[in-house]
Amino acid sequence: MYTAGGPEGRVTHHPLPQTHPGAGFQPTPGTVGARDHHGQRSFLTAALLSILVGSFGVDRFYLGKIGTGVLKLVTLGGFGVWWIIDAILLLTNSTRDAEGRELHGYAENRTIAFVVAGVVGGLTLLNGFWFPVFLF
Numbered sequence: 001m002y003t004a005g006g007p008e009g010r011v012t013h014h015p016l017p018q019t020h021p022g023a024g025f026q027p028t029p030g031t032v033g034a035r036d037h038h039g040q041r042s043f044l045t046a047a048l049l050s051i052l053v054g055s056f057g058v059d060r061f062y063l064g065k066i067g068t069g070v071l072k073l074v075t076l077g078g079f080g081v082w083w084i085i086d087a088i089l090l091l092t093n094s095t096r097d098a099e100g101r102e103l104h105g106y107a108e109n110r111t112i113a114f115v116v117a118g119v120v121g122g123l124t125l126l127n128g129f130w131f132p133v134f135l136f
Contacts, residue, residue, distance in 0.1 A: 041097050044109035047090045051117050055083040059090070064098030091117060 041063060050059035055077030060069030077083030089095045091113055093106045 040101055040104040042109075043090070043093065043103035043105045044113060046095065046103055047087075047109075047113035048116060050083075050087045050090045051113070051120050054086055055080065059086060063095070066098075087117065 046059055046062055049062050053059075055072070057069035057072035057077070060066075060072050072078065072082055072086075075082070078085075086095070090103075091110070093103070093110075096102055
């Protein structure tokens with residue numbers, strides 16, 4: 001902030017207040033070097049979408065891959081093959097979003113994703129038909 005008329009009639013300079021987001025942020029102990037996940041997509045969300053409704057391309061839409069999401073929707077998950085491949089790629093953490101960023105939360109949530117995949121896969125084998133169809 002600039003003001004006129006200092007002690008001798010001069011323009012004096014006062015520092016501008018820091019008003020940008022995060023101004024004055026002091027990291028708490030133990031968070032130095034912690035990753036900011038702002039803007040990153042969640043591994044668990046992508047995996048659950050892929051396992052449960054991936055044949056409709058919902059996982060691709062979530063990852064920002066709109067073109068292949070539409071193609072996957074029209075072909076019903078590449079007649080099931082594309083759906084299985086995408087689920088495997090997600091479960092092995094080999095999938096990135098449309099901007100090339102890795103999905104966050106793999107280490108913390110992979111057990112949940114594998115359990116859901118096992119249950120859905122097991123029920124699919126028992127029924128002889130893709131299990132999530134019966135949820136609708």
